[in-house]
Amino acid sequence: DTGVSQNPRHKITKRGQNVTFRCDPISEHNRLYWYRQTLGQGPEFLTYFQNEAQLEKSRLLSDRFSAERPKGSFSTLEIQRTEQGDSAMYLCASSRTGEAFFGQGTRLTVV
C-alpha cells in the first residue's frame, strides 16, 4: 500500500499518560497535515508541515500537543498528560499540489 500510513491504528491509554502517533506520508508529498475528528464532526485542523517546517498550528493545539517532522519525511504527534477530552480519531494527510490524501487514522481512547 503506497498511501498514507498511520500507526498505531488504536491506542488505549490511562489519563495522564503520554502517547505518540506516527504518520508516514506518500513519499513525494511535501505537505503533511494532522487533523482530529470526534463523533459526528468533520475533521478539525491541528497542524501543518511543509517539508520539515511546521507552518501552521491551530488554537486547538494546546501546549500538551507537539508535532514534529524531522527531515521532512514521517511525522509524529505527541500528546502529553492525556485527558479524557483527547479521545478522538487522529488523522494524518499528505499533499503535493492539490488534494489531500488521508491515512486510516489512529483512534485514541483515554480511560
Add this chain to the structure above:
Amino acid sequence: AQRVTQPEKLLSVFKGAPVELKCNYSYSGSPELFWYVQYSRQRLQLLLRHISRESIKGFTADLNKGETSFHLKKPFAQEEDSAMYYCALSTTDGGKIFVFGPGTRLSVLP
C-alpha cells in the same frame, strides 16, 4: 475566518431518486472546493474538486461564488452511495489548509 457549513446531518433518499448535498462556505480569498467521501470502515477519499469539473460516480458539483455554495448533486442515487460526505475548502493564501464541514450522512434506501 474560513468556514464550511453543511446544513443536513442526515439525508435519506430512495434508490433512483435525485440527491443534493448542500455546502456553503465563507472565505475572504479565492478558495478551492472539494467533496470528500468516507464509506463504512474506509478512509476519507476525494470524490471531486471544483477545478477539475469532472463527474465522478455520477456526482457533480458547481462552485457558485455569488452564493458561496458548492452543492453536490447526483440525478439517480444508488445504494452504494450511502456514506458520509464532507465538503472542504483549501485556503490559497499561505499554508493551503483544508477546512472541512461537519459532514452529511447520505442513506440511500432500497
